[in-house]
Amino acid sequence: MIDSSYWILFIVVSILPIWASLKLQNTFNKYSRVRSLSGYTGEEAARRILMINHLGHIGIKPVRGSMTDHYNPIQKEIGLSQTVYSLNSIAAVSVAAHEVGHVLQEADHYNALTLRHKLLPVTRFADSAAIPMVFLGAITSFQGLAWIGIILFSFTTLFSLVTLPVEFNASKRAIVALSQSGILSDEELDGAKEVLNAAALTYVAGAAVSMMMLLRLILIYGGQNRD
Template identity: 40%
Template sequence: MILLFLGTMALSLFASWKVRSAYNRYSQVRASSGYTGAEIAQRILDLNNIRDVTIHSTPGHLTDHYDPSNRRLVLSEENYHGTSVAALGVSAHECGHAIQHKQLYGPLQWRMAAVGITSIASQIVMWVPIIGMVFGFFPYNLVITVMAIGFGILMLFQLVTLPVEFDATARAKKVLAGTGAVAQGEEFRAMSKVLDAAALTYVAAFVSTLGYFLYYLLQMTGARSSDE
């Protein structure tokens, strides 16, 4: 358990360090097209005939996201105003989600449908061990089973997130190359490094939850067989 905890911790720290260092480095590389993140986002939405999505800026570092329920494309201030290859890459990636939403892209639909149950599952896996430890009134087998189900739900959610993120990044690269917003060669390679590093954080999140899920699943089958 300690090994699993340390291993997944190291993996997610590594992934977030990687994305931060790629971003910090390539947010210094200005795209020669001169677009800001907000401008390229508007251009991509227009190209895809998306009229009902609004673009907003928000404080914070790498706080960029697409909010499907309110159809808001939210960019961090530095990407909204920024003209770096990193800013254009992140903005185009978020547009990729808006395009997925418009096209009713399957994995995005599943992901949206699973948000409610996933937030319940993440509360459960956080509180059940604490309550169990403090009060100790849950039978061990029940705790293990609940944890396995909770992490199973989280794992499936992270799994569905992977195609959603990879697809948004593929769309971003295609449209940035197509519009010439990011020039071929050095600029394109730099932009790709930022988006690929960001994709790695989702892989790390999936691997971590998979690890916890398998751990509890093994405990569960172990507990069962020792009963018999």
């Protein structure tokens, strides 16, 4: 039986992603209106940092949407969203530098990033199979199947936890790169930190929700076994 304190915590944790998303949007919008003194666009900032680090072979392309920025390690290509690629705001260069941070991690063989890459295949499978297996196990009263689903779901939780140091480290590298390259001044770096910290909160919220969901599944099916 799950007591009321769990449900209160569950509700609070469930609200976190909404709050984190709104905070990120507000912070990004705020610094999207502040032009960088250097005049670098997101694409130019990313290119400069890559060249300084002898990584000029990495491609950069515009992608549709907002907050769709990413680094594709297979294609060796950075995708920058429409609100980042061609704009010269503090928000744009900060996000672009963060994606370059992932490239720097890969070049340095950053352990957490290597682990995340290894977890990715099983996590993709778990994302699609875990919950259906749990429900199928519940419907058929086949507890073994439900527990297999829970174990699979634990991989998605582990992936979200491993993602945290990867994202925080990429942001740390971004701030250092923006400073050393002269793309942002010391005063502008405070704004960049605000943007990247707000982005990091979305990953923290996601990890918290995943852990809470895993705990809920364990409590439900663990309680059934005890019964």
